[in-house]
């Protein structure tokens with residue numbers, strides 16, 4: 018009897034403490050974590066609209082324009098037209114890199130998980146396949162069979178090879194495009210159409226999704242994880258690997274490992290990624306992660322991140338020639354090392370903000386013996 | 388700063404003497420150990436010279452912790468960041484492993500709790516087995532009557548060691564989790580305390596330092612250290628047994644476990660081991676200085 022009484026009273030006491038925990042409840046005030054509130058929801062809505070959706074929409078518009086340009090050609094292309102197509106390509110990679118840098122859609126929709134590799138094939142060894150496949154298809158007689166155009170070709174990587182070959186001059190490129198009844202343009206249409214379709218899916222997701230704003234804690238974690246991942250890709254794959262700064266390629270610089278070696282647009286891609294980070298973490302006219310974190314006690318680390326981003330962009334601005342000119346087997350431009358180091362520091366500061374947000378308070382119980 | 392002043396300990400769920408835990412201990416004692424409870428509140432226990440030192444010590448060491456110890460300790464965030472960066476440097480960056488949030492938080496809670504408990508076991512055991520450390524830990528064992536505040540009767544140097552242990556263990560475990568799983572690592576909490584710490588604190592952590600001989604029974608005491616088992620640790624005979632905090636598995640695996648149930652609770656005679664043959668004066672100065680100067684009595 019007394020045991021039973023004890024048990025039920027015990028339960029009662031536990032429930033009592035559970036009920037009056039308001040004062041001790043976790044008070045999340047940092048970059049990540051914390052309790053959902055409408056203010057935080059507004060920040061996420063702002064990020065979704067002003068960054069995620071906006072970048073995806075710009076990409077869709079770019080691709081749309083390129084599609085109509087490609088369909089408008091009725092005779093041989095002029096040098097100016099080739100040049101204009103090439104600058105359209107730069108627009109595409111700039112916006113695609115922005116979308117890719119903060120690509121959070123994969124976390125919410127499993128169908129969108131493989132999207133980045135549906136869109137381009139950097140550093141998966143496939144960019145070489147792409148050239149081989151395109152050359153193979155171009156060499157075939159008769160009409161173009163879409164089946165022979167590999168999936169990997171129908172990507173940004175494919176478009177790059179179709180428009181720049183192996184660093185061909187404008188005149189060479191013009192000749193290549195105009196030969197064989199402009200077969201190159203036909204393949205390009207397939208590639209652009211595929212990238213466009215995928216970009217549409219991403220845009221549609223950001224337009225309609227409600228999951229991104231619904232769980233603040235999860236979303237903030239996803240955003241930070243994505244920024245960290247993007248920083249590593251930027252540092253290791255897009256700079257370090259080519260410059261011989263990482264373990265795998267230590268002291269073996271090779272410009273060919275750069276992301277857009279054929280078009281010499283690697284620096285533009287890097288700049289676009291940094292700008293995407295700045296949209297999330299810089300001072301903007303709209304609410305973003307930086308404004309949210311700053312007003313939640315993480316101002317110091319936000320400032321450090323902002324400084325990293327503007328320093329890195331300033332270094333990018335110092336280049337007057339393509340990035341690959343600075344990488345030869347014998348030497349690497351010191352600007353590249355500075356950029357690499359700045360991004361290393363950026364990554365450190367992202368980790369710092371991530372760790373601060375965990376609120377690992379010194380637990381005094383633990384500071385005592387027993 | 389005010390948060391750390393000793394009075395606030397009663398309202399901090401991360402403190403051993405959080406009012407909820409104390410009330411729970413009182414409740415258990417009231418229901419099952421009415422007689423022992425009488426003893427606990429008797430003048431000879433409550434106003435014993437040893438207990439009076441505990442009260443004074445609690446206040447003084449609380450101030451010392453804020454003024455000296457906390458500023459000295461390296462922060463857990465710094466350790467975590469350092470380890471995360473080293474992991475990335477030496478093992479390379481890896482893409483985050485995706486696991487469900489539930490599994491992630493539960494496993495982190497469990498791992499942190501278990502590793503923390505293991506490290507406390509070993510540090511405590513070292514406090515006993517390394518002669519120089521024992522000189523400091525003796526301050527805690529010099530208590531001749533026990534009450535929940537005896538928990539805080541620990542030499543500041545021992546506080547620093549346990550604080551460092553906490554920072555290192557939490558930092559390393561958290562860093563490993565961040566390395567593999569990314570942002571958003573946290574322990575499952577209840578009212579702001581690790582849920583396991585909360586549960587164990589609710590079932591009588593405060594009785595560890597008391598005259599309430601709560602045993603968990605032979606079977607459970609092989610897994611969890613009961614208050615009675617820790618009381619045995621404070622006796623003059625079993626001083627070098629039962630080093631564990633929450634889990635008994637470490638004592639069992641490393642051969643230092645003594646079950647509470649099997650021992651009569653009547654033999655609970657607390658204080659320094661008999662062979663040290665030392666008359667303890669329970670002075671504050673002695674508690675602080677005796678480890679350094681043998682001439683000053685504990």
Ligand SMILES: [Zn+2]
Nearest residue numbers: 387511515524
């Ligand atoms: Zn001990």
